[in-house]
Amino acid sequence: MLTIRQGSFEEAIAIKANIPEMLEVEPVSQLLERIGSSPYLLLIAEVDGELAGFKLGYETSKAQACFYSWQGGVLPAYRSQGIAKKLLRAQEIQVAELGYKKITVKSMNRFPHMMKMLLSNGYHISGYQEKTGPDDAKISFYKRLNNR
Secondary structure, three states: OEEEEEOOHHHHHHHHOOOOOOOOOOOHHHHHHHHOOOOEEEEEEEEOOEEEEEEEEEEEEOOOOEEEEEEEEEOHHHOOOOHHHHHHHHHHHHHHHOOOOEEEEEEEOOOHHHHHHHHHOOOEEEEEEOOOOHHHOEEEEEEEOOOO
């Protein structure tokens, strides 16, 4: 059974360390330094009590009510079960309930499944930043949230 709940940075790092696509696993102190004093939301997905995935984001603009979905992933053993989509949806619902009007996220061409998921869930492309090549170029997305 899938459960999505708020979790800890230690849990997120434990998951991230076992996701092959994650090139860097930062210590908690580095994650906290990036977030600073911004409000954040860290969601953990569990399947039958076992860690399966995470989604981490934080406020980027209080004035514009904007939330940035920064990091996330699902362990290989739990993929193709819709967990990433459920984490994305849970994040959208919770940040909308907190009053945010817009959510932004960045991805790369080397993550086609992520880009398809974002587009199929109402996200729009808002920017493209070239890096060393097309696979690591950053593609920016946004979605306007329906606040209840």
